[in-house]
Amino acid sequence: MPKSKKTILVIEDELPLLEAIQRKLESAGFAVLTAQNTEAAMAKLQRGPKADLIWLDHYIFGKEPGLLFVAELKNDPRWSRIPIFVVSNASGPEKRQAYMSLGADKYYTKVDSKLEDICQDIEEFLAK
């Protein structure tokens, strides 16, 4: 376990999913911040503690706020360096491409991905 826990901000509107993600990340040794919409996420970012990585769902109430949120973060020097992992059920390469071109680092589809695998990817990513 690393001495200073890395902090992950999870943005997911579905409470059951949010809880599962939180459990998994915490048991993997991360500190977890949660938000069910982008406004709450922004508030958490501003208040701190500093997030080392953002776990973002695509559908979070409203029309494509996930994409807008990424754009917003990437345009703000305060947050633009935080890596973003998009974990969504919005499948299809055009979504993936949109996120990647906006500066997201990884893209997963929920139903096809294991929490374990995403966790490992996060660990490896943050270890770099």
Add this chain to the structure above:
Amino acid sequence: MGKIKLPSPAQIKELQESQERYEKFFQAALFGVVIHDGKRIIFGNQEAVRLVGGKSQKEFIGKSILPFIHPESRVAVAKRILKMMVTGKTAPLFKEKFVRVNGEPFNVEVTSTPIHYQGKSAFQTIFRDINTQVKEEEELRQERQRLSGILNTQNTLVVRVDLKNKITYMNAAYKRAYGLKVGDTFWVKVHPDDAKATEEALAKLQNPPFKCALEQRSEVRGKWRWVWWEDSVIRDSQGKIIEIQGVGFDIDARKKAEEELMKAKIRAEETAAQEEALLESIGEGVVSIDVEGRIIFINKVAQRVIGKSAWEIAGQPFERLLPLVDENGQHIPKERMPLQVALEKGETVAVSSISTPYYFKPDSEAMPIALTATPVKLGKDTIGAIVVFRDVRMEKKVDRAKTEFVSLASHQLLTPLSAIKWYLELILAGDTGEVKGRLKDYLETVYKSTSRMGNLVNALLNVSRLEMGTFAVNPENTEISALADTILEDFAANISGKRLTVKKDYRPPRRLKVDPNLMHIILQNLISNAVKYTPENGEITVSLSKKGEDFLIQVSDTGLGISQEDQPEVFTKLFRGKNIQEADPEGVGLGLYIVKSMVERLGGKIWFTSTEGKGTTFFVTIPLTGMVKREGSRTLIARKENAKK
């Protein structure tokens, strides 16, 4: 021709007294004279020799008469000779057939008289050649027969009427038609509508040109029939009119056909009027265009859309009035204009509401339309086209709503599935305490089923997108072999687990302008099937090559194969072969259906060869020109393979 004037008995008697005088008398006669004893010739005059074609009188003396009598006449001749011998009387004139020296028969008129000659009983036979006469008579007879045959067997009606209106002649056709006979007063029932014309025509016979012609209905065997009459006058040798001759031709069939044609024309006009009314009343724009692309007909809806009236635009080129542009406002190139394609290739072109072009309304913004251009063909030639179009703004809205529904449904279905999966994952990872034994087995089964359900939902979404035609095509230069390799790598665990040999035969072209995502789905399904349904130690071959104008993909395996019975069903939605159901009970039966729908939409073909128990080869062709870009509201999802089963 006169009758033969026989020498009188007195003369003969006198002659008998002097053979020399007798012979001299007959020598120069214009008829043949032969004296014979009933068997042999005693004397023949020069004319007799000439008629039978002999050279000299001498050669005939002592010869049998028999060869000179035609077999047909021999019995009659024998009877006559016998009769003369008995009665001693002259036999009257007969017509018989004699035979010339050269064997040629000829007709003769002959008479015979018993005489005494050189002190013996003999017969004096006098004959003349009537061959020419018989021939002429026969010809005349035949000619008469022919003429009457013509007159009586033809349908031409011939009648002659004298100045007292009595029939003096009629042919059989006339008799059959009107039931009159020669000697009857001429009377025919004329259709009242034709009475006046008949009267006028007949008046012309009284004065020059003394002939007339008319079409007339008269009653023939109880029915009105059309007859074309040509009447003329017949004169005697002094030029006096003695009779009127009518020659009629039955034109009933022709007139009836004309009447039918007229009726058909009226009917056609009525139909045309109805069709026009129909076209006017339907809610779609209908424009009929000639082979030059000019407007012939345009209905009200189309006029409203174009914003001009029919008389303003008749004859104008259609594509100038309804300029088609794509979604970006770019004019559609001529070779893709639906009307051009319909006229030039003779094919029906339909532009659906999904990938719709737009048309410019001259004074307002572009409006989405769906359009069908159908060639009008006369035989093999395209003589024009019909363009039917409609405003699809509403449909566009519905389509968008549908697409949104599909994506919403996918979210709604996949979210709880994700939750189930992730919680199971947590449980199985020991998050709630150690899981072991049957509980672990059961939970793993639940987990697998959930994954399967995820794949199933994705497959169903793909199907719905394919069926709605909403999938996008984004062609880019793609290295197919690299794509194939990536997919084979995804299956590496399964391949090595079964110890399968993979053979690759990649030939140029290496790159093709295709949508990598669609290509991925195609290859993935084919390779996945090959891996799944090939038993241990089998072989899989992936070949890429060029075949004519197409890029050819072949995926072969030494697997279970498809039974003859199942082969026709292979591409059917939700179909699964019996043998593969046993091998892989988890399959859904959508893979090949999706691949086929996709390949065909991309202008390619798919087929296979298979022997049950030996293996299968699937062939897919994609035009070398690559895929055509298509804007779609949705992208198809490549299935996520679980590398480890």
